[in-house]
Amino acid sequence: MKFLLDVNVIVAALLPAHAERARFVGWAGRFRPADFANCALTELGFIRVAMVAYGYSITDARAMLRQLRRDGVGYLGNLPRPAEVMPSWVAGHRQTTDAYLCAVAAAHGLRLATFDTSIKDRAVELIA
Numbered sequence: 491m492k493f494l495l496d497v498n499v500i501v502a503a504l505l506p507a508h509a510e511r512a513r514f515v516g517w518a519g520r521f522r523p524a525d526f527a528n529c530a531l532t533e534l535g536f537i538r539v540a541m542v543a544y545g546y547s548i549t550d551a552r553a554m555l556r557q558l559r560r561d562g563v564g565y566l567g568n569l570p571r572p573a574e575v576m577p578s579w580v581a582g583h584r585q586t587t588d589a590y591l592c593a594v595a596a597a598h599g600l601r602l603a604t605f606d607t608s609i610k611d612r613a614v615e616l617i618a
Contacts, residue, residue: 492525
């Protein structure tokens with residue numbers, strides 16, 4: 491099994507102060523870094539959260555993402571067009587990013603690893 495990591499999962503993976511850090515570490519210990527992937531959308535989200543919520547600089551956030559790649563975490567560069575893959579379960583604007591990430595994961599034969607219990611899609615792997 492391989493996974494696209496959502497933004498909060500990347501934050502938990504990289505920032506020890508994240509509230510779900512222990513839960514992530516326990517879950518991720520069953521896998522190798524090569525079993526995980528990021529994409530432009532999740533990396534942008536990580537940079538935003540790291541800077542706004544945790545006070546990291548852009549330089550620090552970029553360095554952390556580069557370290558993930560050096561550790562073997564993959565990167566999905568070929569993303570589907572949102573208008574072509576948006577799931578029909580999207581009922582409002584707050585669901586669009588989660589829905590798109592589910593579609594990206596599915597398009598690459600991955601599951602979306604998330605802490606978010608509100609995402610109801612067969613591509614989701616809930617980190618318990």
